[in-house]
Amino acid sequence: MSENQQNEQVQIKQRREKLNALREETIAFPTDFRRDVIASELLANYGDKTKEELEQEPIRVKLAGRLMTRRIMGKASFAHIQDMSGKIQLYVTRDTLPEGFYNSQFKKWDIGDIIGTEGILFKTKVGELSVRIDAIRLLTKALRPLPEKFHGIADQEIKYRQRYLDLIMSEESRKTFVIRSQIVSYIRQFLTERQFMEVETPMMQTIPGGATAKPFETHHNALDMGLYLRVAPELYLKRLVVGGFERVFEVNRNFRNEGLSSRHNPEFTMLEFYQAYAEYDDLMDLTEEMLRGIAINIYDSTQITYQGEVYDFGQSFDRMTVVESILHFNPELSADHLATREAAVKVAEELTIPIKDGYGLGKVQIEIFEKTVEHRLMNPTFITAYPVEVSPLARRNDDDPHVTDRFEFFVGGREIANGFTELNDAEDQAARFRNQVAEKEAGDDEAMHYDADYITALEHGMPPTAGEGIGIDRLVMLFTDAPSIRDVLLFPHMRPKT
RNA sequence: GGGUUGUUAGCUCAGCUGGUAGAGCACCGCACUUUUAAUGCGAUGGUCGAGCGUUCGAAUCGCUCACGACCCA
Numbered sequence: 001m002s003e004n005q006q007n008e009q010v011q012i013k014q015r016r017e018k019l020n021a022l023r024e025e026t027i028a029f030p031t032d033f034r035r036d037v038i039a040s041e042l043l044a045n046y047g048d049k050t051k052e053e054l055e056q057e058p059i060r061v062k063l064a065g066r067l068m069t070r071r072i073m074g075k076a077s078f079a080h081i082q083d084m085s086g087k088i089q090l091y092v093t094r095d096t097l098p099e100g101f102y103n104s105q106f107k108k109w110d111i112g113d114i115i116g117t118e119g120i121l122f123k124t125k126v127g128e129l130s131v132r133i134d135a136i137r138l139l140t141k142a143l144r145p146l147p148e149k150f151h152g153i154a155d156q157e158i159k160y161r162q163r164y165l166d167l168i169m170s171e172e173s174r175k176t177f178v179i180r181s182q183i184v185s186y187i188r189q190f191l192t193e194r195q196f197m198e199v200e201t202p203m204m205q206t207i208p209g210g211a212t213a214k215p216f217e218t219h220h221n222a223l224d225m226g227l228y229l230r231v232a233p234e235l236y237l238k239r240l241v242v243g244g245f246e247r248v249f250e251v252n253r254n255f256r257n258e259g260l261s262s263r264h265n266p267e268f269t270m271l272e273f274y275q276a277y278a279e280y281d282d283l284m285d286l287t288e289e290m291l292r293g294i295a296i297n298i299y300d301s302t303q304i305t306y307q308g309e310v311y312d313f314g315q316s317f318d319r320m321t322v323v324e325s326i327l328h329f330n331p332e333l334s335a336d337h338l339a340t341r342e343a344a345v346k347v348a349e350e351l352t353i354p355i356k357d358g359y360g361l362g363k364v365q366i367e368i369f370e371k372t373v374e375h376r377l378m379n380p381t382f383i384t385a386y387p388v389e390v391s392p393l394a395r396r397n398d399d400d401p402h403v404t405d406r407f408e409f410f411v412g413g414r415e416i417a418n419g420f421t422e423l424n425d426a427e428d429q430a431a432r433f434r435n436q437v438a439e440k441e442a443g444d445d446e447a448m449h450y451d452a453d454y455i456t457a458l459e460h461g462m463p464p465t466a467g468e469g470i471g472i473d474r475l476v477m478l479f480t481d482a483p484s485i486r487d488v489l490l491f492p493h494m495r496p497k498t
Numbered sequence: 499g500g501g502u503u504g505u506u507a508g509c510u511c512a513g514c515u516g517g518u519a520g521a522g523c524a525c526c527g528c529a530c531u532u533u534u535a536a537u538g539c540g541a542u543g544g545u546c547g548a549g550c551g552u553u554c555g556a557a558u559c560g561c562u563c564a565c566g567a568c569c570c571a
Contacts, residue, residue: 073530111524146508146524152510160566259499
């Protein structure tokens with residue numbers, strides 16, 4: 001403790017001394033201040049008024065916020081405070097405050113302190129809407145200095161580890177998370193308007209299902225049983241469809257025990273929704289409509305720019321099958337090259353894709369797709385007809401039993417959504433689970449478990465249903481022009497600091 | 499996991515082929531009643547990410563480790 005104090009930097013020491021002095025003479029952390037307006041409201045309502053208009057009819061305002069800048073010029077000072085909506089300038093003079101307050105109090109406050117203040121709106125010489133202060137109080141003393149005001153925080157690590165500092169300092173960063181919030185509420189509204197009901201299903205599951213991914217394991221002490229953090233809510237949402245909630249959705253966290261990258265965080269947010277009496281192409285239409293709506297809602301335009309490329313959600317999106325897309329991006333290949341396992345393996349080997357013995361034709365095709373197509377799908381595109389063996393929960397296509405009625409949606413070379421007509425044939429589903437279990441036993445630790453309870457639910461009859469998952473983080477990246485998933489997560493996973 | 503690269507004052511950075519550390523902002527003092535990266539003058543502040551090694555001497559060279567960033571798998 002005393003060692004800590006000794007090691008404290010000079011600036012923190014100075015601020016601590018100021019706080020101690022404050023404690024001596026008054027309540028150091030008062031809570032009774034109330035504001036009557038925020039900065040953005042003032043700028044919106046009075047920003048266009050002239051100097052004269054503001055003088056004619058004086059407008060009195062009470063504001064609170066963090067002191068961000070201060071320019072002391074003898075007996076008068078300019079300062080900016082920042083609240084949740086933005087910044088506004090204060091004009092503070094010695095002679096409008098109580099005797100001695102300006103020199104003995106105001107000038108001793110620090111950048112970063114939180115203050116409450118009151119005064120009259122006016123315009124400065126250069127026309128900036130400001131508040132002429134006649135009452136001002138320190139509400140919260142900040143003991144640590146803020147980052148340098150001009151460059152801000154350049155160290156990405158600090159932006160992530162101390163997100164509160166990033167939010168204080170970076171308008172852009174605040175905007176990213178505001179847009180994230182707007183996207184999620186737009187989606188909620190979009191689905192609710194279409195008779196979807198929002199539900200919450202277990203995050204801790206006895207059998208982790210709904211996706212092929214490695215789960216996190218945990219333990220329930222009282223019941224002395226292992227539990228998994230969910231990798232997807234899918235099987236629970238479909239149980240609800242069996243139960244008669246014919247349109248449901250959930251926006252919530254999934255957990256996957258995999259590596260970290262600019263596109264992966266161990267916990268991430270997924271929208272899943274299920275609509276009875278619909279097929280996968282109904283959901284493709286719905287997805288187009290939703291993305292178009294988000295773009296218009298946020299940017300008032302169907303065009304968005306991501307990392308220098310413009311994407312247009314205004315026109316209907318391209319649609320092609322997995323095989324068509326491989327042929328499209330590999331013009332040297334013909335359909336025959338992908339028609340048999342033997343031929344496809346040869347193609348994969350030429351592409352230096354590692355192929356395991358257990359892979360069937362479909363899996364080999366998907367490996368080729370991921371290597372040669374995925375990252376090139378720039379414009380909004382639906383890819384359809386995914387092989388059965390990589391789609392254990394999707395309905396088999398009636399004309400081609402090797403593929404499913406499934407799509408994935410790509411934009412900017414990234415997978416954003418995955419949807420399909422649900423497999424509601426309990427016997428087919430049981431067989432698919434058995435295949436997954438065989439793959440698990442053969443060493444694939446991402447393969448699914450056999451979920452007998454889910455099969456029982458299907459045996460009670462699930463209406464024909466289509467379902468879809470949309471990765472919210474990646475969607476937000478797209479709409480905020482963020483290069484890394486960490487930029488759209490308030491608190492991305494970081495290695496513990498040593 | 500591999501490659502490239504970074505870690506120096508509270509923040510943003512400079513510091514050459516090795517000779518014991520520098521700027522701007524912040525902070526402190528003085529001046530200043532329309533500034534907005536305010537300004538002018540002055541002062542304070544660093545076991546140079548950690549450890550080991552080479553050397554008379556290491557922020558600088560080498561090795562190991564920690565934590566990041568970017569690219570690849």
